Amino acid sequence: MKNVNDPNHIQIETPDAARRRVLQMLGVASVAGALPAFSFAQPTAKVNTTNLAITDTEVTVGQLHSSTGTMAISETGSIQAEQLAIDQINAMGGILGRKIKVIKEDGASDWPTFAEKSKKLLINDRCAAVFGCWTSASRKAVLPVFEKENGLLYYPTFYEGLEQSKNVIYTGQEATQQILYSLDWAKKEKGAKSFFLIGSDYIWPRTSMKIARKHIENFQKGSVVGEEYYPLGSTNFGSLMNKIKLKKPDCIFAAVVGGSNVAFYKALKAAGIIGSKQLLVTLSVTEDEMTGVGGENFAGFYSSMKYFQTLDNPNNKKFVEAFKAKYGKDAVIGDVTQAGYLGPWLWKAAVEKAGSFDVDKVVAASETGIELTTAPEGYVKLDKNHHLWSKSRIAMGMPDGTFKVVSESPELIKPDPFPKGYQ
Numbered sequence: 064m065k066n067v068n069d070p071n072h073i074q075i076e077t078p079d080a081a082r083r084r085v086l087q088m089l090g091v092a093s094v095a096g097a098l099p100a101f102s103f104a105q106p107t108a109k110v111n112t113t114n115l116a117i118t119d120t121e122v123t124v125g126q127l128h129s130s131t132g133t134m135a136i137s138e139t140g141s142i143q144a145e146q147l148a149i150d151q152i153n154a155m156g157g158i159l160g161r162k163i164k165v166i167k168e169d170g171a172s173d174w175p176t177f178a179e180k181s182k183k184l185l186i187n188d189r190c191a192a193v194f195g196c197w198t199s200a201s202r203k204a205v206l207p208v209f210e211k212e213n214g215l216l217y218y219p220t221f222y223e224g225l226e227q228s229k230n231v232i233y234t235g236q237e238a239t240q241q242i243l244y245s246l247d248w249a250k251k252e253k254g255a256k257s258f259f260l261i262g263s264d265y266i267w268p269r270t271s272m273k274i275a276r277k278h279i280e281n282f283q284k285g286s287v288v289g290e291e292y293y294p295l296g297s298t299n300f301g302s303l304m305n306k307i308k309l310k311k312p313d314c315i316f317a318a319v320v321g322g323s324n325v326a327f328y329k330a331l332k333a334a335g336i337i338g339s340k341q342l343l344v345t346l347s348v349t350e351d352e353m354t355g356v357g358g359e360n361f362a363g364f365y366s367s368m369k370y371f372q373t374l375d376n377p378n379n380k381k382f383v384e385a386f387k388a389k390y391g392k393d394a395v396i397g398d399v400t401q402a403g404y405l406g407p408w409l410w411k412a413a414v415e416k417a418g419s420f421d422v423d424k425v426v427a428a429s430e431t432g433i434e435l436t437t438a439p440e441g442y443v444k445l446d447k448n449h450h451l452w453s454k455s456r457i458a459m460g461m462p463d464g465t466f467k468v469v470s471e472s473p474e475l476i477k478p479d480p481f482p483k484g485y486q
Contacts, residue, residue: 104160110419113213116189117420122161124149124407125168125184127195127205132172133296133321138197140351140400141219142167143390145194148407151385158411159420166190172295172321174204181205185214191420192217194406197399198320199223199267206231215422217406220399221346221368223270224480229426232409233450234402236369238274239479244455245344245367246278248470249314253342256285259312261303261319261327264292268318271346274485275316281484288312293319298326304334315343324352328360338363338460349397350466358464368398369453370440371466382439395464401439409433409445443475450478 107119116123126145128138146165153162166188168180177196184190185208192215196202199222209216209230216231224237249255258279262268272290279285288310291303307315315336319327324347331337343364348356350372372383372395382404387394409429414420417428433445443451452475458466 105418110159111191111421112419113421113423114189115191115420116164117161117191120161121164122158122191122420123164123166123188124410125166125188125190125193125195127168127170127177127180127184127193128197129172129201130167130169133323134170134172134197136322136324136355137320137349137351137397137399140349140395140397141194141197141403143394144386144396144400144404145407147386147389148404150389152407152411158414159418163407170196170201174198174200177201178204178208181208181214182212185209185212190214191422192410192425194219194403196220198265199270200265202231203266213422215410215425217410219402219406221402223267223274224482225270225486227448227450227480229449230422231449232406232429232445233478233480234405234409235399235451236453236455237450237478237480238271238485239482240369240453240455240476241346241367242271242274243278243482244472244476245346245365245457246275246283246316248367248457249316249342249344250283250285252470253314255314255342256283257288257310257313258285258316259289259291259307259310259314260287261289261291261315261317262293263297263318263320263323264294268292268320271318272316274482277485293323295321295323297323300327300330304330304336307336308334313342315341317343317345318347319345320347322355324348325355325357328356328364332360344457348460349399350395350464351397351400353397353460353464354395358460358462361460361464362462364460365457365469366460366466367455367457369455370398370401371456371458371468372396373458373465373468374440376439376441378437378441379439405435405438405443405451408435408438446478448478448480450480452477 111117128142129135149163170177194217197220219234221235221241260272276287348366412433413425413429417424430447435443443453455472457470458468
């Protein structure tokens with residue numbers, strides 16, 4: 064045996080040690096597992112039998128979000144997080160030996176535009192996967208296109224459930240994980256019995272409030288004392304403030320989205336409806352929206368999400384550090400931003416398990432229990448119904464615009480997109 068101090072001695076590095084050393088050099092933090100394996104190229108004819116945009120060195124994916132319009136305040140974080148994940152995957156060698164090329168399209172907060180751009184990404188650009196949408200309206204607009212063209216969409220937003228498509232992987236919460244958990248918390252911890260429901264006027268808020276009403280009236284035996292909806296982009300909430308003061312609900316339950324949140328919470332404060340006097344639980348204010356809403360206008364109110372930037376775990380600390388290193392120290396990370404980050408990693412894990420980029424094979428692999436052991440939110444796993452098992456959390460808004468988690472489900476909640484008694 065040679066002496067290790069011998070200058071002619073060659074120390075053979077194990078594959079795991081080599082990967083660990085390279086990842087440390089790159090500063091890459093993977094969410095696919097404690098030590099993800101580098102994947103080496105296989106012949107393109109073997110990994111692409113359906114004419115996707117794949118070469119021997121590159122695989123093309125799409126990003127379809129609103130970078131303009133009223134929803135840009137919410138969707139910009141998803142764009143950034145998905146790109147961060149893709150950059151990290153590429154730094155590790157890509158997927159099946161191929162670097163990921165991204166084609167970005169702007170849905171412009173307009174649902175027909177989303178449908179048009181999805182056709183371009185799937186038919187013209189032949190993307191192997193698309194990461195995108197935010198509102199349920201945009202998802203519903205592109206869904207027929209993805210199902211007709213057999214595309215694969217990774218959708219990052221909490222939503223109303225009541226949907227399951229072979230062509231969509233849902234990385235946000237569905238109703239039983241977000242809506243029901245938060246209503247039960249409001250009743251148990253705050254004694255709420257009467258609720259005023261408020262939302263933007265499209266499918267997600269209306270369906271969410273339909274589910275909320277059924278839960279309040281049929282399961283909690285409480286009451287709904289008001290229900291109001293406002294068009295996307297609305298800024299006039301003066302008459303609503305008067306209705307809230309008249310009805311005096313134990314809890315305001317809100318699903319106002321996008322730029323309207325700024326005007327909504329400013330109107331609440333101006334009317335003297337503040338967190339120290341009124342319980343409010345929202346399904347739609349994350350750190351992303353807080354940049355516009357302002358901590359001073361939201362302080363003392365509560366958000367129901369599965370992820371908050373302040374989560375104290377090693378996975379999240381690495382993620383936040385990497386995100387801020389790329390987008391600036393003042394960048395913030397909300398629930399949908401984190402769920403967007405999971406999309407490329409879930410796709411990578413499924414592609415490598417399938418040994419192919421073909422959508423049918425990737426979907427089949429996704430239904431066998433893909434896990435992310437180091438996701439920023441904590442361990443998650445993909446159910447065969449294409450939704451994630453995740454924890455639910457309630458957090459209070461702080462004056463500085465951050466959130467303080469006050470409640471967390473003890474276990475992962477199994478996704479149930481079609482709960483009995485709510486359809």
